[in-house]
Structure formats: structure tokens, C-alpha cells
Amino acid sequence: MRFTKDHEWVELEGDVATIGITAYAADQLGDVVFVEVPDAGKTVKAGDGLAVVESVKAASDVYAPISGEVVEGNPALGDAPETVNDQPEKGGWFAKLKIADKAEFEALMDRDAYEAYLGTL
Amino acid sequence: MSDETLKTTPLHQAHIDAGARMVPFAGYSMPVQYRDGVLKEHLWTREHAGLFDVSHMGQARLRGVSPLSAFEEITPGDFIGLKPGKQRYSVLLNKRGGVIDDLMAARPDDDGLFVVVNGACKDNDFKVIDNELAGQVTIERLEDRALLAVQGPEAAAVIARHLPAAARMVFMDSRAMPGFGTNILISRSGYTGEDGYEISVPASEALRIWELLLEDPRLRPIGLGARDSLRLEAGLPLYGHDVDETVSPIEADLAFAVSVKRRAARDFPGAARIAQELEEGPSRKRVALRILEGAPAREGAEIADEAGAVVGVVTSGGFSPSLSAPIAMGFVPPALAVAGTKLKVIVRGKPQAAEVVAMPFVPHRYVRKL
Incomplete structure (x- = not known):
């Protein structure tokens, strides 16, 4: 699993990347009440908006950490957005992307680097 | 800051x-x-x-020879009729009948009027009161x-x-x-x-x-x-979002703050506009919206009619924990302000079904008698 400074995580299986937000990010957002996930077929570049996650108070954009084509948005979040809080790094994933460039994944932080980064916040 | x-x-x-x-x-x-x-x-x-x-x-005491009648010069409330031991919700009005702030004014004792105004507005409010009522009241900010x-x-x-x-x-x-x-x-x-x-x-x-x-x-x-x-x-407006200097108390569904006695006398700032809106209806009205599908509609989201024409804007919105659903307040023309009217809210470019409902969303539980 790799991480971004925006507190997203990426897990790669073959050429499909699963993307979500970290436990730290989920805690900062508070209780998630709605998630807008992307439709299959949408292509995104690293840094594009990928999903929107909403708490009682505010809407926050989730940006694509790497480029690719959306294979699937997490269908379970429609009825159970709280999964983002309960299992942020597992069932609370937002989207799966078919990626073109594995180097983008390799360039992200590993868990040790991410945890060191959290220590600086 | x-x-x-x-x-x-x-x-x-x-x-x-x-x-x-x-x-x-x-x-x-x-x-x-x-x-x-x-x-x-x-x-x-x-x-x-x-x-x-x-x-x-902002908390303050207004004192003077007759602070209650002086306060009526800048608000549409019946303050001369405010009995000791009672509090009243009111609005500070500008000359165009727009709301400078909403406030509570009370007589907890015989020491003039005790007012509580919004934190973000307090410096301006007390300046306005001081200017408009110079020589009639003194303000002690608490x-x-x-x-x-x-x-x-x-x-x-x-x-x-x-x-x-x-x-x-x-x-x-x-x-x-x-x-x-x-x-x-x-x-x-x-x-x-x-x-x-x-x-x-x-x-x-x-x-x-x-x-x-x-x-x-x-x-x-x-x-x-x-x-x-x-x-x-609770359907209560938030100043600076649902109400501002361009919005009248009639548009904001705060007509209860314009006393019947004062309506007849028309002796408050912006009385001509407010009297006209009371007679003919305002051009827009604050309503409660249930968002029937999709994301919460937040401040700034456009409101459209069923044909897709933009008819208004959301001024407050979010997720209702009590109803487990998104709710919002916004302004629409009076013809569309009737409970049951089907509307759309535009969230991130997508129209979502919404419906005008009675205000408040959750019933008030005030203790009005013992």
C-alpha cells in the first residue's frame, strides 16, 4: 500500500489500483454521511477530482493520486457511507482504477514514510 | 485571519x-x-x-430615558409592549428594510434593555445603534x-x-x-x-x-x-447566510418579528417595502427543502424548477442527523414556496430531486406554559 500527502492510500493488484483515504483523514473528516464515487469508464489524471466525501458540516474533494481509467466506484458506499469511518483502509475504498503508468504508484510514499509524514503534522 | x-x-x-x-x-x-x-x-x-x-x-445594556421606545426606531418589534421579565426576537433594519442583524432583546430587570447580537455583527450593530439612537440611549457593552x-x-x-x-x-x-x-x-x-x-x-x-x-x-x-x-x-436562519442586508424579514419568513401594531403605524426603517411585501407578497421567500436523492445541497447550490429553470439558491444546507437525510434552506419565488412543491437542487452540476416542506424540519419543543 502506498500513500499521498493528501492522506489517500493506493493498493495495486496487477494494473488495477484501489484508492481510499487513510484512517487519519477519516478521523479528520468526522462522520461521513455521503460519498460521491466516480462512474466506470471515467478517465482521470493524477490530481483530478476522483470522489467527494461529505460530513454533516462540509464536502471535501478526494483527488486521484495516480492516472487511470475508473473500473468501478465502490457501490457499497451509497447505502453505507459510514464504512469510510469504520474501515477506511479496507471496505471504505472509493474507486478502482486501471492504471497506465506504474511509475506513478512507485513514486508514492510507503507506510513508513507516510507515518513519518503524519508525525510532522 | x-x-x-x-x-x-x-x-x-x-x-x-x-x-x-x-x-x-x-x-x-x-x-x-x-x-x-x-x-x-x-x-x-x-x-x-x-x-x-x-x-x-455581543451582549450589551441599552439605557436611557425611554430605551424601549427608542429601540422601536431601528426595529419592527413592539418593544414598548415588552413586559419586565420577557424577551423578544427582533431584527435591526436598514432604510431599505433589509436586515442588519437578528437579535434577542430582553428586560431581565429594570435596568434598560439587555440585547444579545451575533458575534460576527456585534461591532457594526453597536455602532449602528449608537449612531441611530444618539442622545436617546447609551450602550454598555458587557x-x-x-x-x-x-x-x-x-x-x-x-x-x-x-x-x-x-x-x-x-x-x-x-x-x-x-x-x-x-x-x-x-x-x-x-x-x-x-x-x-x-x-x-x-x-x-x-x-x-x-x-x-x-x-x-x-x-x-x-x-x-x-x-x-x-x-x-429547527428552521432558524443564520445571519450572513440565510439573512443579510438585502433580505427583508418578510422574505426571510420572519414576519412574526414585525408586530401588528407597528405594521399599522409603519414607523420603522424600510416600512414601505415591508408593508408592500405584506400586502402583495415578497418576490422571494425562504423555504425548507428536503433533498430526496444524492448529496447534501450546501450554501450556493442553485435551485431549479421541474423544467430545469433556475429559480433560487440554497443559503444553508447539510445533513440532518435527526432525519438521516440532507436538508436545506433557500430562497424561491412565492409560487414555488408551497409545501409539496417539487424542485431540483443542482449539486456539482447534477440536478437532484428536492421538495418544499413545512418549516421546521424537526418540531420545536419550547416550554410555552407550565
């Missing part, structure tokens, strides 16, 4: 110690939530009782007082243990009384739709009273995040 220039309330350290996330609000560093988070804090207040630090709000709100179905029981006399007050009663080992001003009112009290205490006593109140397990500290979602469910 950088953190260094933010003001703090006397309870600042207590908020931090309770795990609050502090945010800038109205020039103050204020707790937006504590460890429980907005959702749980909101539901706790609806089920039990919440304690809010609202010391950022910057040495904190303001606490205790709100929720168990608020009365929590307060009765400390202040038995408060149990004999009803909604919108106001009293100066000895309490908590000091002198307090207390009203039975609030900004959540629940029964409860707002208590003005000396700043030097605020921390002791805050901690004393929190010894009661029915009461928990509640942040501004839940205060906002609670007032939204």
Missing part, C-alpha cells in the same frame, strides 16, 4: 482540554466539535442536553460577561438542580437572579429548537460554572458544528 489575532473566550482552555477542534469563527477561536464529533453531539443534544459556549456573541447555552429535553432538569427558580420560567422569559454563587441573566430560549436556557455570567466565573454544570452526566459540551445542524433542523 491568523490564529494570533483571534480572540478567545474565557472557556478557551476548557475546550482544548475537552479535545475540541478549534476553528476561527466571528473573530474568535471557537470549538467546532469535541471528541464525539458533530453527528453524536447533535443527537446527544436532541436526546439529552448540550452545553454550548456562545461567549463570542465584554466582561460570558454566555452559556444549555439546550435539550433534559436541560430544564439539569438547570433546576442549580437554579430552582428557573423551572418557573417559560419560553422567552428573562430574569436577572442570583445563581451559581454570582449574579446571572438567564432566559428560557436558544438556537436549537429544544427547550433550554441561555445564561449570561461574569467572565471570571465562567470556567467554574462550566465545570460545575458538566458534573451532570446528562450534559455534554457541544461545538458550533452541531449548533449549526441543530438550528438548521
